[in-house]
Amino acid sequence: MTMKVETEPMRSPSGAETDAAAEVKPPIERFFNRELSWLQFNRRVLAEAQNKSYPLLERLRFLSISGSNLDEFMMVRVAGLAGQVRQQIEEISIDGLTPGQQLQAINGAVSDLVHEQHAILASLSRQLEKAGVRLINDRRLEKHEAEWLAQYFEQHMLPALTPQAIDPAHPFPFIANQGTGILFSLTRAADGAQVREMIVIPPAFPRFVRLPGKEGAWIAIEDMIRRKAARLFPGFKINGSGVFRVLRDSDMEIEEDAEDLVRHFRTAIQRRRRGKVILLQLQADFDPGAEELLREKLRLDHALVLKSPGLVSMTGLAAIVEEERPDLKFEPYSPRYPERILEHDGDCFAAIREKDIVIHHPFESFDVVIDFLRQAASDPDVVAIKQTLYRAGKQSAVIAALIAAAEAGKSVTAVVELKARFDEEQNLMWASQLERAGVQVIYGFVDWKTHAKVSMVVRREGDGYRTYCHFGTGNYHPVTARVYTDLSFFTADPRFGRDAGQLFNFITGYIEPRGTEMLAISPVGLRRKLYECIDREIAFAKAGKAGAIWAKLNSLTDSQLINRLYEASSAGVEIALVVRGICCLRPGVPGLSERITVKSIIGRFLEHSRIWAFGNGAALPNRRARVFLTSADGMMRNLDRRVEVMVPVRNRTVHDQVLDQVMLANLIDTEQSWRLEADGNYHRIGDVTKPFNVHRYFMTNPSLSGRGAALTKGRKVPKLALRRGGATAKHD
Structure with a gap:
């Protein structure tokens, strides 16, 4: 459904209406570029990996975050600009740049950022090794380590790896989004023929493998495969190998007239995995002939090619952060539970009835949000629950509470946002489970995301009904609630209840809210x-x-x-x-x-x-x-x-x-x-x-x-x- 949205013309500092051409300063002097500003943000995240006041593994965590941030930026924002260039769309940015000009500036900044990531990783690796956590690259292994590695490769990896010849008789294998592969240059011993083979690393493989031992020793999965390549290619001499990684366009356009939004999203997710290549990352010593082959077969079109001095991705470093070394991590923090609710013997409704309350996550526990819904699910006086779900996580207690409420005979409505980027599959799965339990699942508007975080509980009290509301600045996601600072506002003020009712009617029935008393x-x-x-x-x-x-x-x-x-x-x-x-x-x-x-x-x-x-x-x-x-x-x-x-x-x-x-x-x-x-x-x-x-x-x-x-x-x-x-x- 499409509805008219109010907009206002630009005004000059004096208050008079004007247009962009009449602004006192040109756009480049009024605004910063959105994409370059994002890259500045990721540089600030990366700078935390150099923060000497942080424990070493926490610094490694920030390096990993900067890598995953960059992946999403490339797959969505840069992919969108590249698409505009391909289609010759000259949409000017807020600061007056064309898509091509933005891509040129972004590519240079991304290249600098990636090289900075590698310099920081090299420094952190040296410091971590002194602290007893090793990242194994090309170094020689101890005998017992080599023996364990050989056994692990035989038992856990070799059966799942599939060498694929690269020649006219074999189609070039498909490399999925965020896929990593290794190209090998070989000589066949029988006749001296030169052969190229590719190994596409199965996505189910761990990014890093920990070797047994008291001190942590970790090896990247691609390094392990290269070390044991002789087992993959008996009868061949290995002349060289190179690791590469592919990122593809992962944004999804929504068809306004899609008759079945769920079916549309299931097919769109499949298309995402096969989107156009937007970034090809190669190790710095990658063979020029193999590089040319990849460029041709991957059909690069306005894609960035980056050569990295080491790992082709920083995202998997988070696995090493899980090393059991509390001395190299932040001291654990346990959030407080609000005393107001404890004073009411854990009765959330009684505490909220007494006075509005705000919870500051993660310093105060997200459990109070879960308890609010659990109490609603088990309370015989609760007749209805309405809930928005943008991101709920994989192990969601919120979903469990809604299912329990529906199974207890309450009227439960869940607005599940299918367009929550990179959580679409998870949300589809939750929607199916909720529907099976009897929850009325609504997918909202086709062309607008439902991003509001609202929970509404209608409870029978005395001769009437009282509505309890929760409004959040963040998602109903118990994992991110431990690291995101957000605010949860609870109220039983009937004005908020009436407005929340209008909000849900807007989403479920397209009834535009009129005359709201509290909410904008x-x-x-x-x-x-x-x-x-x-x-x-x-x-x-x-x-x-x-x-x-x-x-x-x-x-x-x-x-x-x-x-x-x-x-x-x-x-x-x-x-x-x-x-x-x-x-x-x-x-x-x-x-x-x-x-x-x-x-x-x-x-x-x-x-x-x-x-x-x-x-x-x-x-x-x-x-x-x-x-x-x-x-x-x-x-x-x-x-x-x-x-x-x-x-x-x-x-x-x-x-x-x-x-x-x-x-x-x-x-x-x-x-x-x-x-x-x-x-x-x-x-x-x-x-x-x-x-x-x-x-x-x-x-x-x-x-x-x-x-x-x-x-x-x-x-x-x-x-x-x-x-x-x-x-x-x-x-x-």
Whole structure:
């Protein structure tokens, strides 16, 4: 279904309507390129692999994350640009570049990034070896290691490997997306003939294999195959070999008139595995003749070819991080369970009835979200549950709770988003299980993703019904909830319940929400609500009062929203943004954005919560500020092409936690923060007189919301304070 979405024309800093051609500054001086900004983000992730304050295996984890991040970027964003070039689509980016110009800039930046990854891996490998964790490459093995390796190869690998001759009589084998292969150059002993053979490494094989022993010794699967190649090719002399890896276009276009969305997605997932090659990675010593063969057979068209000095992929390094060496990892952290709920003997509904509550993950346990649904499933007074599911994970307690509720005879509706990138197969599987249990499964809109994180429980109480709601900034995913910082807001306020009902009716029946009392819902009203809040701050500033905006987002790329913030800055509004990833806004430009600061926080936990705060006529933070939680980032797709919600925070304790703790702690962090400069470069904030670490603060200090009586009886939470021109944390 397609519905009309409200958009507004661009406005100049004076407030008059204008178009792009009439902007004071050309696009390249107003905005950063989205793709290059993402690469800057991944460089910040990679920089954590060099952070000497982190244990060695945690640094290796960041290196692996930078590799998996880069894979997704290539398979989706770069693949999209390459497709535009192939089809001669000259769609200009936010900063005025053509797809071809962007590809050229990206390819150079990706090449530099990959070589930096290898330099860091070499350094980490040396340090890890001194600590007793070895990554075996070309080095000679000890006798017992070689014997074990030979036995492992014979028993676990040889039966599954299939040598394939590369000649006119044999078709060139298909290399799946993210597939790795080895090309061998051989001489047949019988007649001296030159032969090429390929081994495609089965995807079920582990990326790295650990050799037995007290000290960890790990070998890449491709290195093991090369070492034992003689067993694969008896009667041949091995002249050389080279490892390669293929990434393919993995984005999926949705046909608007697809009659059966499930069937469409099953076939689309199959097409993804056979998409056009977007990246060919080769080891640096790869034979030129073999390289030419791959280029021809893989039909490279606007694909990037990279030669790596070692491993062709960093993604599998996460396996080595699992080495049982707690001394080389972060000290384990156990999240707190909210005292408010414990005071009610674990009764989530009683605690929420008493007062709204917000949970700050991962510092506070995601178990409370699971318990909320489990209690709903087993409570005989609960009559209905409605739930959105964007990413739920492989071992989802949320799914189990919904199934239990349906089997207990409750009315259960699950909105399963099939377009959650790279989770489509998992979501299809969950949808099938839910339907078999009697859950009413809805797939939402064909052309919009349902990205809102909402749970709604209708409970019979007294002579009527009460609706309990959960709104989240993150997914119902118990694994990511341990490392993503997100906020879970629980309320029994009937206004939220009525709005949540309209939201689900919008998704399930295309009934556009009208007259919502609390929620702003995209794509029908969230953008308008944000603009209204920004315009209020502009009006305050023009009236001589303080205008102030704080925001915490994962990405900021929408040109209209950025222009509105530029307008606010020009009017005198002070704006502080915490944007973890992509940021197309150019801060600190005289006459445009001199009152805007942007920082990015990268650390042990992945900053993921989305928050907006507006001063409401006074400098931030203040008790009258308007504070909102949202599932939406500052991107066109979130505001115009996704179903999202923005939730106002009215409860005083929750308001204080979100504004005076979460937002303020992010703004005054010095140890994990990078400041974005007007030239597009990020710089660590560096040494300060009083360093502050936002993650350490929340790991060691209880929350305000959710503490109940413990808030008055226990030790006080250190109060945070913001100093203009500098920041500090102090105790009351």
